[in-house]
Amino acid sequence: MFNWNVLADEISSWILNYAKENDVSTLVVGVSGGIDSAVTSTLCAKTGLRTIVINMPIKQAASQYNLSNQHIEWLKKNWDNVEGHIIDLSETYDKFHSKLIDYNVSELAMANSRARLRMSTLYALAGSNNGIVVGTGNKVEDFGVGFYTKYGDGGVDISPIADCTKTEVWELAEEIGVIKDIISAAPTDGLWDDSRNDESQLGLSYKQLEEAMENKSSEYYSRYEEIRKPNLHKMKPIPVCEIPKE
Numbered sequence: 001m002f003n004w005n006v007l008a009d010e011i012s013s014w015i016l017n018y019a020k021e022n023d024v025s026t027l028v029v030g031v032s033g034g035i036d037s038a039v040t041s042t043l044c045a046k047t048g049l050r051t052i053v054i055n056m057p058i059k060q061a062a063s064q065y066n067l068s069n070q071h072i073e074w075l076k077k078n079w080d081n082v083e084g085h086i087i088d089l090s091e092t093y094d095k096f097h098s099k100l101i102d103y104n105v106s107e108l109a110m111a112n113s114r115a116r117l118r119m120s121t122l123y124a125l126a127g128s129n130n131g132i133v134v135g136t137g138n139k140v141e142d143f144g145v146g147f148y149t150k151y152g153d154g155g156v157d158i159s160p161i162a163d164c165t166k167t168e169v170w171e172l173a174e175e176i177g178v179i180k181d182i183i184s185a186a187p188t189d190g191l192w193d194d195s196r197n198d199e200s201q202l203g204l205s206y207k208q209l210e211e212a213m214e215n216k217s218s219e220y221y222s223r224y225e226e227i228r229k230p231n232l233h234k235m236k237p238i239p240v241c242e243i244p245k246e
Helices: 003-023 035-045 062-078 090-102 107-127 139-147 166-176 180-184 198-202 206-214 221-235
Strands: 025-028 049-056 082-086 131-133
Touching: 003 035, 025 035, 025 107, 035 049, 035 062, 035 166, 035 180, 049 062, 049 090, 062 180, 090 107, 090 206, 107 131, 107 206, 139 166, 139 180, 139 206, 139 221, 166 180, 166 206, 206 221
Parallel strands: 025 049, 025 131, 049 082
Antiparallel strands: none
């Protein structure tokens, strides 16, 4: 039987070693009330390094907001090196949106702007505390379908769980004691005012996406490719125009 506790320890050690090698003293993590950020922030806490966890609501659904706060309190109760804060960016978002109202900015573009405002906040804190921003993306989102915001939640310094499938993240969550309500909650990106979740946006469950990633003959593969292709630019290096030397 696979030992998920050993994997959790290995990932925490990887984070700690990276921090030591780069003279980093603080880990900064945005927590959304979702499973990925809950697991990532817990693995950061386990390093013993100063870990700052931030709930950054932007007109957030009460359920997501409350789960995030519950997780922060659970972390603080179990690890003395954790500090948690709430930075409500709703007014910042409204002000930003008001400046763009005359430019026909799409609903999707504004949703992605929420992620980018959060990224800016995390980097402001990391840059002020000799820290790094720790990414919370998993393998399916980061390398499968590109289900993240470029320079938003995709803007990070390290990605501890990006080689873990969503199923593996759930297994890790169970092992390290993440709050049951977070484990059972429907995954959501938290970028919308309504209650839409990841599956309703993608059209496939994470289990189906994982099957398609591993097996091109899967009945879900064509849909997987439809989701993946428009997002390939996120997963490739930024193109550089190379100037001839002669």
